[in-house]
Amino acid sequence: MLDVFIFATLNGLVTGLLLFMLASGLTLIFSMMGVLNFAHASFYMLGAYFAYSVSLYFGYWTGLIFAPIIVGVLGALVERYGLRRVHQHGHVAELVFTFGLAFLIEEAVQFFWGADTKNYQSPDLLDFPLFTLFGQEFPAYRGFMIGISISIFIGLYYVLTKSRIGIIIQAALTHPHTVSNLGHNVPLIFMCVFGVGSALAGVAGVIAGPVLTTFPGMAVVLGSIVFVIVVIGGLGSLAGAFIASILIGLLQSYAIASDVGMPDLLNLLGLEFDRNHPLTDLWTLTLPQIAPILPFLLLVLVLIFRPTGLMGKREQ
Amino acid sequence: MAILKKSAVWIGYLAALLALPQFFDSVLAVSIFNQMAIAIVFGLSYNMLLGQGGMLSFGHAVYFGLGGFLAVHALLMIEVETVYFSIIWIPLVGGFIGLLAALFIGTFSTHKAGTVFAMISLGIGELLAASSLIFVSFFGGEAGVSGDRTFGPPFFGIEWFQNLEIYYLAVAWVFIATVFMYLFTQTPAGKMANAVRDNPERAEFIGYSARKVRYITFCAAGLFAGVAGGLFALNYEFITEENLNAATSGRVLLSAYIGGLGYFIGPIVGAVILTLMNSLLSNYSDLWMLYLGIMFLLTVMFLPRGFAGFIMMHQLAWVRGKIKSLLVPYLLTGIPSLLFLISVVGLIELSHTDEAELYYFGLSFNSTAAMDFILIAIVALGSLLSIRRSLPQLRAAWEAANEIPESVDEESTS
């Protein structure tokens, strides 16, 4: 039992930190432009695909460096020539634009790379078990994923709170006009933040691609979960996003690892139903079965009882 | 006079719906018309929510799907004679369930519009789509549930064997639904929905609860989505999980937006365009989804009020009798634009094909020869340059035709 618990925690952490890499960029973009970027997970997918293509010729590590840069530049271009144009039509138009962009990127990926899964591999260098516990191996690559995520979190935190550029960004978020009056180019800052946010998603894609398989549906699988995290954590709150990411990562991992379900609850209550009961599906429900929908349940509950999210300040 | 004019529009609408199968009567055409009829009701109901009430929903298919599922279950009940009524009332069953679901979900989702509403709708949509695969006894798992519309009492001798018969039934329901949805826009509740969309605070100040107004609009939208679901059940005689999942919700958003939000006819235009693309374009190119995505993005960027909005932009010029002065500049820009579009699509198709030879607009191209690519690229480039040259002319002509600087009243709706 203990081994399952320990590994479930580790798995939850890996997923949670990966989700955070996406959520951090998304929440940053939200606090800046007030719009949730539906296409954020699509940049994650692009990261994986670019890295795959680069790695075919120059190896994994080159991909790790260049793919996020390409994705970041793409993101900046989308902000400059797409979002900024749509901005004048209001938030709904922006949201719908990013929704359409997500749709288009998925189709474009299928156009350029095809619909089948890609053989994107983790580097040989990290192809060994980091440690073995209770007969279970923990791959070094997963340790590497944790390392990268944490260092990005620290780096981001440092830049945003300690550096000059971070202070300008923070100021631009809350008082764009004042900052622009002080002689800073606010649209340029916005464009850069969007680009960096997309690049972060790209990094997540590069390191997740080999583990979670690189295929055209990878954005959809992760996309709505990242949304859920940003909303649960509180729109625009980096700390909230961090807590929500880890929470959801662990929640899903524990739910899968557990073996309990309605039958156990009914046993506990001393109730019994036969298999022909019209609600039989409900009485046989198990926790692992519903693990993937738990985040959405949490989302609806949070939005009903605390619309600002865990750490959010502002209401829309 | 005004009433006469208005009723002429409605009679024309009904006549057009009824006449369609007279011109195209193949099995395929009728099945496309049926699809359109369903999409029109669903799209109008979505427009009620977003265009009229300002609530962006990523889960509107929930009401459509629930209505459809209950409608199929009703068909099954008719089959085993638990209940006994003519299947012409099935869309009402769907509508009733759509309404019930909206009555319940609306209690907590309509507190706020904007992002909060959008997120709740997304969450509920995902929850229900996932549950539909878990609760197999009601939703039938991924295979769905399937019924048969030919049981139950015949309606004036019609036993609903053919899809054409269903089409005429659908027309009746589409017409009724359209009339009621139009009337809703004219009621105080409908007008207030617009007010709440544009400025909830002011609406509150004059004594209306923004939330209550949203709730009413939300429920009405749920009702009509359910009616559309009932029509779906009658046409296809089965329904599956995919009819209430995020993809269906996304598609109705796409179609309403491309058609034109805020205009009553917008979703009708969108439903027609999207159905045609889905059923015809998809047979000529397997990249049609890519084109749909590009078209959608271009619409959001350049035609924020959709195709209907584009047509309505010409209202002023029309009224002022200056529409003719736009004709030549439109042609000057339009022809190269069309050429540009054709050549870009040609390039995409040529680079995508895995056959050596591509027939495109009656010409044969070789997908392995660089020369053919360059040739099409030159055409594309040439037409692009020509567009750039003629565009200022069009802009000048446009401004001349709409002399008042603010051109069309941007806020005009319905």
Next chain:
Amino acid sequence: MRTSRFIRHIFLSFLLVFSSNIYAQEPVRLAFLDPLTGAFASIGNSGLKQLEFAADYFYNSKGGILGGRMIEIVPLDNKQSPTESQLQFRRAVSEGIQYIFQGNGSAVANALNDAINRHNRRNPGQEVMQVNYSAVDPILTEDNCSFWHFRWDAHANMKLNVLTDYIAADQDIESVYIIGQDYSFGQVVSDTSIELLQQKRPDIEIAGNEFHPIGQVKDFTPYVTKIVASGADAVITGNYGADMVSLARSIIDNGLDIPIYTFYAAYDGITATLGEDGKNRIRLIHNEVSNPYPTEERKEFVRAFKAANPNNDVTQPRITNALRMIVTAMEETQSTDPYDVGLALEDMRFTTLSGDEIWMRGEDHQVIQTLHISVHTDEGVEFDADNSGFGLYTEFSAPIEDSMVPVNNCRMRRPSR
């Protein structure tokens, strides 16, 4: 690419109209209804190429069938959706096509089965035959069996019968873990393998029986953790597509070295993705023997196919079997009416390219054939998959008697004419 086909189609129709005395006979049109766009497009397109190639190779290049009529394959894209399938079915009816090849997805097959039965009941004289070359839900030839439906793949229970024989014979396996997608096929795999294993080897422990939602799982590692903790010696899964790849990759990446028994872990990019890592671990239950190919005839066919389609493989020889048996029935009856052809197909015996004799059981319209278990490897693989050097090597073959499962709940109503 379909643009060209469309134009050619129009061109041909013009030819037919204007030169009717030269081409006196119109082609026999068969529809291929499967996903040609979207996530499952690669599987659908690969099947389409196989059907088109087989039609050209066996018949069109030799002057056609029924005294000079060509076979024309009409591709219809159902986007792997039951709703789309119904629309495309109506298109086929609209064009007067009476044979519909369909294989991917039991949900689609079931919906299509309903639609075809309804159509045939309501439109006598314009019946349509469902040529099911791959959907394996047993219900299609059991409770829902229909005169208009014929299946050329072995259904899930037949495959599981052979698979559990194989596992039961392996004394090293003491416990198995069953994991699958939460839908009807996944459930059939789980229920049937538990039932059969308990009959055949009561000592085998079912270490776990897990369902996960289709296409929703980001990371299979938590599941693999459970498999490791359960101490299972083997895994059985009915997963397909990205869920299959992700599961296998997770098992391999986490250093779990136990055999994985699958239904769909080969071809269409999967073999290439599994590559060296999956060697000797992944086993497949399938029909038509794999490497080494037994006959020169089959080798020739595959080589010719590869020459025409270098990026595809002959993944589903049963498509060829279906086409050839239908054409045989057409020639026998000198008719393209699905009713006549259907009657001729019942209890037909036919020798495949591999030299196997297969039998279309008349009682439920299920093909009875030898089944094989093959391993993913690069040794002894003359014909690889995905041009990756890796492919399937057949380790075990179950003769027709062992793969056969009796008919239980099929009460077929034959139409009267």
